[in-house]
Amino acid sequence: MKEMKEILIRKKDEIYMTQVPEEMEDCLRSALQKKRRHFHKSAVAAVFAAVLIVIYSFDSIAYYGKKFIGYDNMLYGNLKELFDEGRGQEINKSCTFSDGLEFTLDAIMFDGNELMAFCRMYHPEENLVNSGPTPYVDLIGINPLGYDRKIAFGKGSYLDEHTLEYIYTFEAPAFYEKWMKLNIKYRLDNNMEEKTIDFILDRSKAIETSVQKDINAKVRVGDCEVLFDKITASAMKTYIQGSITPLSDEAKKKLDPESIEDYEKYGMTIFLFDMVSDKGESVDFHEGDTKASMGKVGFINKGDALPKDFNTLEIKNIRLKRHKPMEKSVDISERTENLKVDDDVLIKSVYFEGDTTCVVVSSRGIPSLELYDGDEYMETINSIYPDLISPDSYEKQVESEEPVDRVFRFEGKGQNMRLDIKYIVYYSYSDETISIPID
Amino acid sequence: MDALDLIREAKKGDREALIKLIMDKKEEYYRLAFAFMGNKEDSLDALQDMIVILFANIKKLRDPESFYSWSKKILVNTCKNTLRKRKRVLPIGIDKEEEYIENYQSKELKHDIMTYLKRLNIHQQEAIILRYFMDMDYETISRLTDVPEGTVKSRIFNGLAKLKRIIGGEYQ
Numbered sequence: 001m002k003e004m005k006e007i008l009i010r011k012k013d014e015i016y017m018t019q020v021p022e023e024m025e026d027c028l029r030s031a032l033q034k035k036r037r038h039f040h041k042s043a044v045a046a047v048f049a050a051v052l053i054v055i056y057s058f059d060s061i062a063y064y065g066k067k068f069i070g071y072d073n074m075l076y077g078n079l080k081e082l083f084d085e086g087r088g089q090e091i092n093k094s095c096t097f098s099d100g101l102e103f104t105l106d107a108i109m110f111d112g113n114e115l116m117a118f119c120r121m122y123h124p125e126e127n128l129v130n131s132g133p134t135p136y137v138d139l140i141g142i143n144p145l146g147y148d149r150k151i152a153f154g155k156g157s158y159l160d161e162h163t164l165e166y167i168y169t170f171e172a173p174a175f176y177e178k179w180m181k182l183n184i185k186y187r188l189d190n191n192m193e194e195k196t197i198d199f200i201l202d203r204s205k206a207i208e209t210s211v212q213k214d215i216n217a218k219v220r221v222g223d224c225e226v227l228f229d230k231i232t233a234s235a236m237k238t239y240i241q242g243s244i245t246p247l248s249d250e251a252k253k254k255l256d257p258e259s260i261e262d263y264e265k266y267g268m269t270i271f272l273f274d275m276v277s278d279k280g281e282s283v284d285f286h287e288g289d290t291k292a293s294m295g296k297v298g299f300i301n302k303g304d305a306l307p308k309d310f311n312t313l314e315i316k317n318i319r320l321k322r323h324k325p326m327e328k329s330v331d332i333s334e335r336t337e338n339l340k341v342d343d344d345v346l347i348k349s350v351y352f353e354g355d356t357t358c359v360v361v362s363s364r365g366i367p368s369l370e371l372y373d374g375d376e377y378m379e380t381i382n383s384i385y386p387d388l389i390s391p392d393s394y395e396k397q398v399e400s401e402e403p404v405d406r407v408f409r410f411e412g413k414g415q416n417m418r419l420d421i422k423y424i425v426y427y428s429y430s431d432e433t434i435s436i437p438i439d
Numbered sequence: 440m441d442a443l444d445l446i447r448e449a450k451k452g453d454r455e456a457l458i459k460l461i462m463d464k465k466e467e468y469y470r471l472a473f474a475f476m477g478n479k480e481d482s483l484d485a486l487q488d489m490i491v492i493l494f495a496n497i498k499k500l501r502d503p504e505s506f507y508s509w510s511k512k513i514l515v516n517t518c519k520n521t522l523r524k525r526k527r528v529l530p531i532g533i534d535k536e537e538e539y540i541e542n543y544q545s546k547e548l549k550h551d552i553m554t555y556l557k558r559l560n561i562h563q564q565e566a567i568i569l570r571y572f573m574d575m576d577y578e579t580i581s582r583l584t585d586v587p588e589g590t591v592k593s594r595i596f597n598g599l600a601k602l603k604r605i606i607g608g609e610y611q
Contacts, residue, residue, distance in 0.1 A: 008571035011552045015572050020469040021479055024486065025462050031487035032454045032494055268589025323587035370585070376492060377516045379499060380585055411499065422585060 006136055009149075071118055071157070071165055078305035079116075082109065082207065082235055088118075089205035095195035097186050100124055103135065105182055105197045106165075110172055111207040111234035113302075115139065115147070117168045117182060127161045136185040139170040141177035141201075177201055207234045211306060211438055215242075221320050222428030223251040226271070228315065231436060238283055238303040240315075243296045244271060254322060256292045267324035267423065271299055274317040277310035315434040319427055324365065326421040332357055333415045341421055348405060357413045362403045365424035369408065374416035381408055446503040449494075457494055460506065461486075471511060474572040475518035475565075477553045485521060489514040512583055515569075519561050555602055563598030566591050 071083065082088070088109035096102045104120040117139070121128065140146040147170045158164045173180060182197040211233040218227050221244075229242040246252035250266075257263040271290070275283040285303035292298075306313070328341050332350045339347040345367060348360040361367050371378040410417070440448075440456075442463070448456035461468055468489075472482035492513050500509060556564050562584075569580045570591075581588045 007552050008567070012572045012574065015470055015474050018470060018473050020465045021483065024465055024469060024483060025458065027483045027487055028458050028461060028490045029454070031490050032458070263593070268587050268593070270588055321587075323589065325586075325590065368585070375520050377513060378496065380512075423587065 010136070071167060078235055087205075087207060087235075088116075089202050091197070091199045093197045093199060095184065095197055097188065097193050097195065099188055100126070101186065103184050103186075103195065103197075105199065108199070108201075109207065109236070110201075111236045112209055112232065113172050113234075113237060113239065115170045115172050117170070119166045119168060120163065121166065122163045124162065128158070128164055137168050138183040138185075139168075139173070140181045140183055141173050141179065143174060143177070147171045147173060173201060207236050209234050211238075213436065213438065215240075215434065215436055217434045219318055219430045219432040219434065221318055221430040223247050224255060224320060224428075226318060226430070228434060231313075233306045235305050238285075238306055240273075240275075240285070240301045240303070241299070243298045244320075245296045252295070255320075256297055264325065267322050269320050269322045271297075271301075272317070272319050272321055273301075273315050275303065276314050276316070277307050278312040278314070279307065279310050281307040281310065283307070283313075311438065313436040313438060315436070318430040318432065318434075322426040322428075323368075323423045324426065325423045326367075327423075328421045330359075330419045330421065331417075332359055332410075332419045333413070333417045342424075344403070344424060345421060346403070352413055353409075355412055357410045357417055359408045359410070359419060360405055361408065361421075362405050363424060364403050365426040367406070367424055368422045370420040370422055371410055372416075372418045372420065373412070373414060374418075378410075442506070443503055446497075446500075446506050449497050450500070450503075454494065457490065457497065461490060461510070464507065468511070468514060471514055471573060472518060474568045475515070475522065481521065485514060485518045488517045488521075492517065508582060512585070515565065515583060519565060522557075522561055522564070559598045559601055562586075563594050563601065566594035567598045567602075570595055 088107050090107050091105045092107070094102050094104040100123055102122045102124075104122070106118045106120055108118070109116045117137070119137070121135075137149065138146050139149070149168060149170050157166075178201050180199055180201050182199070183194060184197070185192050185194050187193075209232060211231055214230050215228040216230075218225055220226075223246065225245045225247060227242045227245070228240065230240075232239045232241070244255060246255045253262045254266040255269050257266060257268065273285070275285065277283075283303045283306060285301045290297050290299045326342060326345065328345075330336075330339065330341065330347055330350075334350070335352070336347060336350040338349075341347060344363050344365060346362040348362050349358075350360075351358050361369075367381075369381040371381070442460060445456040445460045449460060468486060469482060472485045472489075473479075476482045476485055489510065493510050496513075497506075500506060556567060559567070565584060566580060569575045569583065570577070575583070577588045577591050580591045584591070586594075
């Protein structure tokens with residue numbers, strides 16, 4: 001897995017090295033002027049130009065006393081606040097490769113869950129924007145396997161054409177680790193050059209755990225029982241840990257499909273909840289891991305840091321959201337009646353009101369639809385993220401025991417109009433709220 | 440003029456406003472297209488297709504705040520449609536799926552990883568590209584592709600497993 005990830009990360013770095021062609025704006029203008037869909041391709045060969053990363057910036061970098069400067073374009077929210085306060089551990093060690101590239105580990109920041117490494121690359125002669133070094137970086141301690149590099153938070157930013165900064169994120173070193181190594185592998189022509197930066201983990205500089213508390217609360221959600229086990233939080237992140245126990249065989253298959261057949265029949269289930277403080281501030285949870293074991297599904301939901309001022313946290317709107325995939329297409333170019341799509345989905349009728357196409361869908365769950373005119377995507381109805389694609393939220397719609405008729409109206413009609421039924425969404429909510437007093 | 444003003448102007452039919460909206464985030468759009476198409480000319484083609492569709496449909500965009508996610512979704516679909524049409528063409532140099540690369544362990548792939556990615560189905564390609572090349576988390580991919588997070592995970596898992604079979608080497 002590590003090998004595969006390494007290859008993929010390297011490719012990602014290559015893509016970020018790609019410069020936007022100067023002619024892009026003219027191409028867009030020309031497309032709109034001609035209003036045609038396909039264009040003659042020029043015989044220009046693709047060139048991977050070398051830009052390592054995301055954002056081009058000329059901000060200065062420096063390390064003044066205990067306060068970190070730089071990395072501005074890559075940090076936000078509570079992480080930026082921590083950085084601005086100079087939290088974390090200064091390392092300030094470098095190594096130099098044979099072509100003159102200098103790699104510096106400026107600092108690290110870590111809590112019990114993650115370690116972020118703030119790194120800088122400098123080449124006195126090469127224009128890094130064009131040549132873009134793409135070193136592999138591993139974090140190693142006593143544990144010879146090292147610590148997983150997290151894909152989602154590896155970001156960089158140019159300071160000038162010779163300098164770029166990069167934040168690598170790894171899983172946190174185990175409690176027994178002290179002497180750590182950052183291994184940097186850098187490809188020069190056909191050789192892989194390897195350098196190491198040693199550093200001692202100073203646990204006094206760790207971002208301390210601010211909350212660690214057993215919750216130990218059970219709630220019933222549909223045909224599952226959810227146990228909220230504990231909450232752990234630091235100024236970097238909040239973790240809620242627990243498990244979901246299905247109370248029937250069918251619930252088990254819905255929660256943890258073991259086969260393609262289960263998946264096709266029941267779809268996938270996602271566990272969600274909202275968290276708010278007694279002062280009304282909400283904590284966003286946007287990451288999560290699940291692991292099935294011993295008939296249960298363990299979960300760790302990861303969210304932002306907790307607000308600074310509160311007495312109690314409340315977990316509410318605890319819900320299981322199940323998406324059953326459909327991937328069925330329906331021709332809506334002509335009048336249709338009673339077209340069965342699935343056991344739970346019936347197209348009751350397709351009819352026209354002037355230039356508007358109307359489709360009546362009967363189902364217990366909420367259908368999520370995509371409209372196409374030929375191959376051309378037109379719009380999404382009831383996206384699972386309605387805030388982004390379709391502002392008509394269906395979050396408050398509930399699954400009915402009996403099928404409900406829903407009428408969908410689309411502007412236009414034509415012989416190529418097609419409706420894709422992507423999935424049906426079913427919600428199970430718990431009415432219960434969990435209160436967590438924090439001392 | 441901020442983005443919302445530009446969107447309002449674009450909805451009224453102002454082409455330059457639409458171009459500016461895209462060019463203001465040109466790196467994001469170009470890299471997204473490039474991650475799918477793998478070369479400059481096809482990426483620019485996809486962007487041209489995208490802007491024509493945007494111009495034709497922006498009047499129907501009900502929530503201006505969703506312009507960027509809506510337009511990126513259209514770009515992804517445009518790229519996928521092009522790739523689908525090319526699906527019958529096998530990448531040069533690969534004769535069979537079971538091909539193993541002897542020196543995989545030394546990290547010297549015989550072909551660019553994109554060549555192998557093209558052997559996956561379009562949904563798996565899409566999920567892996569967005570996750571690993573565009574650094575998106577599952578939730579963002581789910582929003583952009585409009586499939587549940589579980590499906591995204593399953594496409595990535597199955598796609599990586601197939602890549603392992605194609606490339607060989609260790610995969611856990």
